[in-house]
Amino acid sequence: MAKRGSRRSAAANSKKPEKAPLRGWRLWLRRAVITGTVVSLLGLLFLGLAVAFAARSLPSFAELQATQTAQTIVVRARDGTEILELGPSFGKWVDAEEIPDDMKNAMVAVEDRRFYSHPGVDPYGLARALWVAATGDRRVAATSTISQQLARNLFLNNNRTLDRKLREAVLAMALEWKFSKEEILELYLNKVYFGGGAYGIDSASRKFFSHPATELTTGEAAIIAGLVKAPSRYSPTADVTKAVERAQTVLRLMKEQELIDPSVTVDPSAVKLKQDAAQNSVRYFTDWALPQLDLLLPETTEPIEVWTTLDVGMQRAAETAISANTPGGAQGALVSLDRDGAVLAMIGGTDYVETNYNRATDAVRQPGSSWKLFVYMAALEAGYNPESRVKDVPVTIDGWSPRNSGGGYAGEIDVRTAFAYSKNTVAAQLGNEVGFGTVASMARRFGITTPIKTFPSMVLGTSETRLIDMTRAFAAVSAGGKSVEPYGILKVTTAGGEVLYEHEKAASTQLVPEYVAAGITDLLQTAVSTGTGRAAQIGRPVAGKTGTTTSNKDGYFVGFSSGITTGVWMGRDDNKAVSGLQGGRAPAQAFSAFMRFAVKNRPVEQFNTELKLPEWQLEPDDEFYYGDPEDYYYIDEQGNLIEPGGERDPADGPGGTGGEEGVLDRPRPRPQPGEQGQAASDDFLDRATGGGTPPRPTPRPIPTRIPTQAPGQ
Known part of the structure; x- marks a missing residue:
C-alpha cells in the first residue's frame, strides 16, 4: 500500500503545471498581431482582385499605341x-527594339532604378519615402515608378489626392x-x-x-531623360x-547603376541643339490667358x-515700342486694356525665347511716383480739389x-501743379x-x-506691385471711378463650333x-x-503719371486715352540701376509710340474733369441751420424781434439783416411762454446779425509727422 501511494504521489508530481492565461499587454499584442495578419491577408486579397479586374479592363497594346493623351488648342485673336x-x-x-539602349x-x-524588379509599385522606394516623411519635412517624397507614371498619363489626372494615388x-x-x-x-517612351x-x-x-x-547619342539621351521631371x-x-546640369545628373546616375561604362566621357554641353525660330511676344499673353481655361471649362x-x-x-506695335525704347541691358514690359478690361496687348519681356518670364503679370517692382495716384485720390476724397493750396517746402x-x-x-x-511736377x-x-493706412x-x-507698406515713404511708391495691377487701377479712373477686371478670353468653342464658354461682362463697382x-x-x-x-x-488728350524709383532701378508710365489704358515698366531683372532710366x-x-497706333482708329475723347462736388464740400458744416428766410424770426433796424412772415424792409440784405450781402440768417429760437427780459439772448442776436457766422472751411495746415527714402519723379 505504501508503494502504491508513493507511485500516485510521484505521478501527481510529474504532471506539468497548466499555463496561466495571457493578461494585460500580452493579450492585446496577440490580438493585434492576429487582427493585423487577417486584415493584411484580406487587403492583399482585395488588392489582387482589384488588380486582376483592372488588368482585364485595360485596352490592348495596339489600342494604347493609337491613343492620344493630349489636347490640341487653336488660339485666335x-x-x-x-x-x-x-x-x-x-x-x-x-x-x-529600335529605341537606343542608352535612351532606355x-x-x-533617372526615373525608376528598380524598374526591372518591382511589380509596378516600388516597396523599397515607398518605405523610404514614408520614413523621410516621418523623420524629415513631413512630406512624402516622390515615389512614382515608370509604370505608375504611365498609368497616370494614360488614364488619370495630376490631382495630388490619396484616392488618385x-x-x-x-x-x-x-x-x-x-x-x-x-x-x-516602349509605351512610356512614346x-x-x-x-x-x-x-x-x-x-x-x-x-x-x-x-x-x-x-x-548618349548625351542627347541624357538631355531628353532629364526633361521628364520638369519639361519647362x-x-x-x-x-x-x-x-546640361540635369543631363550631367542623369549620366552620373547611369554610371552609379552600371548602365554605362564609368570610363565613358560625355559632354552634354557639346550637343548640337536645333536652332529654334524666335517665338513672337504673343506667347507672353497666351501663357497668362490659357491657364484660366482650367477655371472656365469643364x-x-x-x-x-x-x-x-x-x-x-x-x-506688334507694343513689341516694336518696347524693343525700340528699352535701354540696353534692361527689360521692358507693357500691358494695354480696353475700357471694359479686355487685354489688347501684352509684352512680358524683350525676348520670349531668351526668357519666358512675364514681367507684365508676374514681376513685382516698385512703381515709383505713379503710386501717387492713390495718395491724391485719397486727398481728393478727403476734401481737397485741384485748386487747393499746398506748400512745397522741406518737411520731416x-x-x-x-x-x-x-x-x-x-x-x-x-x-494740380504739385501732382504735375x-x-x-x-x-x-x-x-x-489723410493717413497712410487710408492711402x-x-x-x-x-x-x-x-x-x-504703411511707412511714410510708401507715398512715393516703395511698395512693390505688378504692372497689370497698376494698369487696372488707372483703367478704373478712366472708367469714371468704376472697377475694371482684366480678362483675355472672349469665348471657347469646339472644333465644330459648339460654344463651351463665352465671356460675360463683369458687374462694376463705383x-x-x-x-x-x-x-x-x-x-x-x-x-x-x-x-x-x-x-x-x-496729339490728343492723354492722362497719365510717370514713376522712377531710387537710383533709376525702375521706370514707369501708366496712362489712358480714348478708352485705352496702357502701362509700361522698364528695368533690370537683377534690380540694378539703369543709367538715365526715368519714367x-x-x-x-x-x-507714346504704342498709343499713337492703338487709338488711331478711335474718336478723340475729351476727359471729364468737371468737379461736381457734394454739398458737404460746398457749404460750412453747420449748413443745416440755413433755410427759407420767410421761416425765420429776424431783428429790424430798431432791434425789434419780427415774427416769421412779417414785413421786411426792402433795404435789408438777402438774409433779412440789412447787413452784408451773402450773409445768411440763423434760426431764431421762439421765446418761451412767460419768459421775462429781452426777447432774444445776446448770443442769438450776435449770430443773427452775422457776427457768429463761421468762415468757409479751408484746407487745414498739413501737420508733419512721418517716412524713409525718396524715389524720383
Whole structure:
C-alpha cells in the first residue's frame, strides 16, 4: 500500500503545471498581431482582385499605341486670326527594339532604378519615402515608378489626392500584369511629355536635335531623360545651362547603376541643339490667358478653339515700342486694356525665347511716383480739389525727409501743379494728413493685390506691385471711378463650333465718387500736358503719371486715352540701376509710340474733369441751420424781434439783416411762454446779425509727422 501511494504521489508530481492565461499587454499584442495578419491577408486579397479586374479592363497594346493623351488648342485673336496652335506632336512611333539602349537606360536610371524588379509599385522606394516623411519635412517624397507614371498619363489626372494615388498604384500593377517590361517601357517612351508640345522621344528628338529618336547619342539621351521631371524648367530651348546640369545628373546616375561604362566621357554641353525660330511676344499673353481655361471649362480633352481679346496689330506695335525704347541691358514690359478690361496687348519681356518670364503679370517692382495716384485720390476724397493750396517746402515726418527730384522747392502752389511736377514733399504731407493706412486702403480698393507698406515713404511708391495691377487701377479712373477686371478670353468653342464658354461682362463697382475720378483725371492730364509726362503726348488728350524709383532701378508710365489704358515698366531683372532710366523718358516714349497706333482708329475723347462736388464740400458744416428766410424770426433796424412772415424792409440784405450781402440768417429760437427780459439772448442776436457766422472751411495746415527714402519723379 505504501508503494502504491508513493507511485500516485510521484505521478501527481510529474504532471506539468497548466499555463496561466495571457493578461494585460500580452493579450492585446496577440490580438493585434492576429487582427493585423487577417486584415493584411484580406487587403492583399482585395488588392489582387482589384488588380486582376483592372488588368482585364485595360485596352490592348495596339489600342494604347493609337491613343492620344493630349489636347490640341487653336488660339485666335479677337478678329479670328490664328495666332498660335498648342497641342501634341507625337512624331513617329518607335518600337522597343529600335529605341537606343542608352535612351532606355537613361530613363530607367533617372526615373525608376528598380524598374526591372518591382511589380509596378516600388516597396523599397515607398518605405523610404514614408520614413523621410516621418523623420524629415513631413512630406512624402516622390515615389512614382515608370509604370505608375504611365498609368497616370494614360488614364488619370495630376490631382495630388490619396484616392488618385491608390488608383494609380492599382493600374500600375495591372499594367505589369498584362504587359511585359519592354512593352511598358516602349509605351512610356512614346507617350511621356517632354515639353514644347513634344510627346514621345521621337518628337522630342526632332524638336531639340533635328533628327529621329533612332539616332540619339548618349548625351542627347541624357538631355531628353532629364526633361521628364520638369519639361519647362529643363528645356534646352529655354535654359541650356539647366538642361546640361540635369543631363550631367542623369549620366552620373547611369554610371552609379552600371548602365554605362564609368570610363565613358560625355559632354552634354557639346550637343548640337536645333536652332529654334524666335517665338513672337504673343506667347507672353497666351501663357497668362490659357491657364484660366482650367477655371472656365469643364474637364475635356477634345480639340478646342480659344478666341482671345488680343489685337494682332496692337501686339506688334507694343513689341516694336518696347524693343525700340528699352535701354540696353534692361527689360521692358507693357500691358494695354480696353475700357471694359479686355487685354489688347501684352509684352512680358524683350525676348520670349531668351526668357519666358512675364514681367507684365508676374514681376513685382516698385512703381515709383505713379503710386501717387492713390495718395491724391485719397486727398481728393478727403476734401481737397485741384485748386487747393499746398506748400512745397522741406518737411520731416517721423525722421524721414523726402526730397524732390530736382532738389528745389516751389513754396505755395496748388494741388494740380504739385501732382504735375511730382512734388514728393507735397505727396508726403498729403499722405500724412489723410493717413497712410487710408492711402493703402485706396490702393486695395483699386485692385492692388501685393503687400502694401504703411511707412511714410510708401507715398512715393516703395511698395512693390505688378504692372497689370497698376494698369487696372488707372483703367478704373478712366472708367469714371468704376472697377475694371482684366480678362483675355472672349469665348471657347469646339472644333465644330459648339460654344463651351463665352465671356460675360463683369458687374462694376463705383470705387470712388465721380468727382474724385474727375479730379484725379484733371491732375493726370496736367501731368502729361505740362508736367513730368510730356513725352507721352500723342496729339490728343492723354492722362497719365510717370514713376522712377531710387537710383533709376525702375521706370514707369501708366496712362489712358480714348478708352485705352496702357502701362509700361522698364528695368533690370537683377534690380540694378539703369543709367538715365526715368519714367518720363523711355517708358513714356514707349507709351507714346504704342498709343499713337492703338487709338488711331478711335474718336478723340475729351476727359471729364468737371468737379461736381457734394454739398458737404460746398457749404460750412453747420449748413443745416440755413433755410427759407420767410421761416425765420429776424431783428429790424430798431432791434425789434419780427415774427416769421412779417414785413421786411426792402433795404435789408438777402438774409433779412440789412447787413452784408451773402450773409445768411440763423434760426431764431421762439421765446418761451412767460419768459421775462429781452426777447432774444445776446448770443442769438450776435449770430443773427452775422457776427457768429463761421468762415468757409479751408484746407487745414498739413501737420508733419512721418517716412524713409525718396524715389524720383
